[in-house]
Amino acid sequence: MFGIIVRGMAMGMTEVVPGVSGSTVAMILGVYERLIYSLSIVTTDRRNEVIAFLVTFGFGMVTGFASALFIITYFLDNYHASTLLFFLGIIVGFLPYLWKEAQQQTETGLKSKHYIIMLIFISTVIVGQLLSGIMSVDINNMSIMNYAFLIVSGFIASTALVLPGISGALIFMILGVYEIATDSLLTGNLPVILSIGTGVIIGVLLTSKLIRFLLANYSAGTYSAMLGLVIGSIYAISDNLSGQVDGQVILLSLVTFVAGFVLVVVLKRYQDSRFDDI
Template identity: 25%
Template sequence: MVLKIVQYYLPVTIKGILMGAADVIPGVSGGTIAFITGIYETLIASLKSINSSALRKLFRFEFRSFWKTINGSFLLSLFLGILISIITLSNTIVFLLENHALLLLSFFFGLIIASAVVIVRKVKTHSLIAWTAGLLGMLSAFLITSLSPVATPESWWFIFLSGAIAICAMILPGISGSFILLLLGKYSFVLEAIKEFNVAVIAVFGVGCLVGLLGFVRILSKLLQRYHDQTMMLLAGIMIGSLTKVWPWKIAVADAVADGKKALLFSSNVMPETYLQATGSDPMVTSVMLLMATGLILVFFLEYVSAKTHNNLADYSS
């Protein structure tokens, strides 16, 4: 039994670690990594299964049935990986973001392009409606990632709403939940609350995340069931539209130069020649191209590995 658990769920924990690392990067979504590693639809279905029927089993102390209903081993393995990543890798990712952003973003740029290709390959019928959904997804992501932050209240209801919206964005491939928080004017506020262990703010924000997540996955699940191809193209479009946030060569806007994270989020995309002229730094074109290619290759390799292991995981969890 222990050997089977390690065999089937250790890879899920590793995928959770990758998701957690991606969530630390402003402009990169953990949902993208879930798609890359072939667990996105399993994640949506597992979260959707946390409903009133499952909770009744829990309250009746039918723990084994409850655990099986919600695919508990999968969710535990995944969220354990995310937690491990946030605790152990966040400082490393932040260091790379602040000191080697050009190379880090190049890698994620390749990842996201290949991920969009993988999603499109899952589409069975390339109808006009499906391609229209893809175009709408691309335009929506482009518009969202072009917005500027606004001043917002610090009332409990808005903190709750911020959590609900941010978690929905986080589970969507291509849109960063941390970026949405920054747009809502609550990125620094929430980080400060976590740093100071402000239980009231953390609790309200956490409940908002939980409500938003459990509600949103039901919508996504229904869309995937009834309009699979259109939804897949919509998600692919969102990922393509979000590429502007991970374009490697950026020039920070004047009021964000002193802040590494703001410099990444609020900046102008330029070509390598303009980057060299504006910053005096080497655009490292060859290294960027190699890292983009590495990201592309890694996605297709992970897709191959996931295809080999996905059936075994599904059989074991059923």
């Protein structure tokens, strides 16, 4: 049981960081298949088989998420640009691996339709970022549409739990609700927390089977969509860079960018060596 809690904590901590996939960490820790299987049958009459595991794992995730949330929020508040460059380094470092994985899903390599899918999702992220200012959410003056948008955001982000390579925090950042979500969790804003949480829970229950189906039957197209989201997120994060720029900030940002890049390389090498030993 303790081992399951620790694995849940590791996955929960990574879900706070845009660009680090909790599903990838679950793979590294050897719990991914069990998690996806458990989520896929929790709505069936076989749920009793997996309830104990999901509750234990979920407790670990919540604990890890909460502890990492304070750390990430501190760095975003005090070292905004450098922290975003760390996220950017993670994303840039992960792209070659995700591209390789997409290529491996088809014997003949990616075709024109896959690049079209990729471009559609890149464009979706960019357009969404451009419209984020228009559709900004004021947590002190929420409307029904704002709550509906948060529920939908949670629903979309929930796919990160079952899609290796995609980060739930990254989805929130693309949709422009990352800081809203983190601030609400820290301040205990229950209406916002419940809205996003409702979307996440519904999404996990409904999309786990869909994602498994897409990966099993349309894996290349699914990975192409993931690539589009990740590539587009480079623009989304870059667009949020702000604050005073001087030599110290540039140097620190360069260091954090490299640190994020190296972190992904180390994680992937550990994952690959682990699977080679199995």
